[in-house]
Amino acid sequence: MKTRLYLTLLAVAVASAQPYKDLEGPTGAVYALAFSSDSRYLLSAGSDRTVRLWHMPHGTQLARLIGPTASVNALGLLPDSAGTVWGASSDGKVYQWRFQEYRKSGPSLRPLRSEALAKRVLKSASIDPWEGLALHPSRPILYAISRGGLLVAWDIEEGWVQTFRDTAGVAYTLLLSPNGKNLYVGSGTGNLIILDAQSLEVQKTLRGHTKGIRGLALSPDGRTLASAGLDGKVMLWTIAEGLRTKTLEKHTDGVRAVAFSPDGRYLASAGKDGLLCLWALPTGRLEKVIDLGVPLWTVSFSPNGQYLVAGGEAALLRLWRIDQLGIRPIQIIAETDSLYAPPTDLQDNIPQCRTAQPHRYAFIIGNEDYRSFQPTFTPAMNVPYALRDAYTFRMYAENVLGVPPLNIVFLQNATAAQTERELEKLLLLIQASRGKAEVFFYYAGHGVPHPQTQESYLLPVDASPTAPDKGGIRLTDLVQKLGGSGAEKVWIILDACFSGGAREESPLAARGIRLRPKPVVLSGPVVFISATSADEEALPYHQARHGLFTYFLLKALKLKGCTHTPIETLLEEAATETTRYSLLLHNKLQRPTWIVSPALSEKILGSPW
Known part of the structure; x- marks a missing residue:
């Protein structure tokens, strides 16, 4: 008897120790969730035409917010003491409640206000279900997006309405930036449309998904947008x-x-x-x-x-x-130690210290997404932050180095054919400058050694790492082309390694290949700047979301690029910090190096950029 009782109690204890709790109350699908800013309350809504108020952390249902005649598909919550919440429904209306009134009114709350926005805008008997909703953080404006692709901005106090329609005729979700300046719309075509929240004019369209975008989320720092695609x-x-x-x-x-x-x-x-x-x-x-x-x-x-x-x-x-989910927290560097202070934002407040130099050119490549071009690659074989590195270098090339925007070739996830075509065009431009051209060649992406010859190659996104001579860019050839182009000076800056290592996992490292690449022989007026030495890896700086070397090189340019600091001083500072952080963050050694071609005097590094 005691044994049976013990087993019963043990079973109850195990059941109660499960790492989740099912909140019981909804009678249909749950479509939307919203937390109060203090995390004390959770609101849920769905196909049962009801918004439910839950007390956290126990998940006790406190009230039902009723009124809609069809499913409630989206929620918007204001951070006020009254608990003002808006819901968007498939009945073509938006509803307002104040959930804190459950203390006085009891467990069932009727809406304080409802507005038949769909009928008002469409001026017809047809109903266009609302799929998404957003509330402006500082103005009394409600935004709603319908399944038919109609975006409405409604001034809650004055009553005026402004509209925008996605030409695709289908939309699923809506997101407003925390500062209230931009709207993000998930289109049924798979496009992510960015609009000005005040004028509802399209600012940008991001393409990537092949089917509609159902969900959107913005990172806490407001710099990254996540999209969920069908x-x-x-x-x-x-x-x-x-x-x-x-x-x-x-x-x-x-x-x-x-x-x-x-x-x-x-x-x-x-x-x-x-x-x-x-x-x-x-x-x-x-x-x-x-x-x-x-x-x-x-x-x-x-x-x-x-x-x-x-x-x-x-x-x-x-x-x-x-x-209780068992997920492993990512290590956060102590903010109290000045060595591990939060990284500088390289894209904010970039100094502009030079007027455009008509004979300066920049050729910039960011190769990050190899997976989309080579199905045998795993996602880990992509190069983290390569696009961000290239884009940021472009900003510094224009503002700090004085390269005119029309003189910048900027390639994202470049194929072998694109790279070759644009490089030939650059060589023609250099020749037209009649010996006055100064060229900045920047590359972030995979570098690989040839498995047999150990010669170094830059790897376009569609080139095979096991046969880099077929589509890859041999570094020796690149140096010879640029060095023999007739340019006055050429700066080749590479945030890549050529040993089979990589920022995360390289296509060669995954195959157990790690080689010591042959040194590059320089010819012509070339300065060769590499993020690594010999067979070292080019490492990422996750906190800054950049390659480690690119981050410290651009940081040096940001702080001292306008002060006539010698180039060698900038490189030494970037190299010192790169090596230090590679050991502290990754327990690996990364030592940037630079070599001046015999065709140039070493004194070139004593002058500013």
């Missing part, structure tokens, strides 16, 4: 440049929602395949996969970072404590 992919974009930096692949069906953790360390994605994926950032490493067994619609982190919630079909509303 093509089964999650994509990360830089806000400033509009560049796709990563494609995260695990889902086997459409991804419907994404959410950043408040500290920016993790991204959660929820899909129609029932998978909830947790990705470590900024590496994009898949940390955990949870199969919930039913299609998912939404996911959210609590603002205090302690809880994760997912909602889906079959009334699923599940709550986890983060510390």
Whole structure:
């Protein structure tokens, strides 16, 4: 008898120790979630036409916010003491409640206000369901996006309405930047449309997904946008440049929602395949996969970072404590040590210290996304931050080095044919300068040694690492072409390595190949600047989201590039910090090097750029 009782108690204890809690109450699919700013309250909404208020962390249902006659698809919460929340419904209306009134009114709250926006804008009996909703942080403006691609800006106090329609005729989601300046719309075509929030004019269109975008999320620092596509992919974009930096692949069906953790360390994605994926950032490493067994619609982190919630079909509303998920926290460098202070933002407040020099040219390549061009590559074989490095170097080339914008060749994820074609055009421009040209060649991406000859190659995104002589750029050939082009000076700056190592995982390292590359013989007026020595790896600086060497080189230019500091001083400072941080952050040695061709005097490094 005692044994049976002990086993019963043990079974109860095990059941209660499960790392999640199912919140019981919804009677249909859960489409939307929103936390209060203090993480004390959770709001959920879905196909049962009800918004439910939950008390955290126990998941107790406090109230039902009723009124809509169709599903509630999106929620927007204001950070006020009244708990003002808006809901967008498939009945063509938007509704307003104040959930704190449940203390006086009881567990069922009627809306304070509703507005038939769809009927007002369309002026017809047809109803266009609202799919997304956003509230302006400082003005009384509500934005809503309909399934038919209609974006509406409605002044809640004055009543005026402004509209924009996606020409695709289908849209799924809407996001407003925290400063209220930009709107992000997930189109049914797979395009990510960026609009000015005041004029509703299109600022930029980002293309990458092959099917519609169902979910959007902005990183806590406001610099990275995540998009969830019905093509089964999650994509990360830089806000400033509009560049796709990563494609995260695990889902086997459409991804419907994404959410950043408040500290920016993790991204959660929820899909129609029932998978909830947790990705470590900024590496994009898949940390955990949870199969919930039913299609998912939404996911959210609590603002205090302690809880994760997912909602889906079959009334699923599940709550986890983060510390019970077993995910490994990313190491955060101590901010109290000046050595590990937060990195400088290289893209803010770039000094402009030179007028455009008509005979200065820049050829800039950022090769990051090898996976999209070579299916045998794993996502880890991409080069983290190469696009960001190249884009930032372009900004410094224009503002600090004085290269005219028309004299800049900028290639992103360049194929062999693109690289060769643009390089030939550069050589013609150099010849037209009649000996006055000064060229800056910058490359961030994979470098590989030839498996037999050990000669170094730059690797276009479509070139094979095992046969780099077929499509790769032999470094010796590049030096000879630029050195013999008739230019007065050529600076070749490479944030790559040529041993089979890489910033994360290289296509050769994955095959167990690690070689000591042959040294490059310089000819012509060339200064060769490399991020590494011999068989070392070119490492990333994850906190700054740059290659380690590029970060410290551009930081030196930012701080001293306008002060007539000698080039050699800038390089020495960048090299010292690169080596120091490579040991402290990665426990590996990375020593940048530079060589001046015999055709130039060493004194060239004693002058400023």
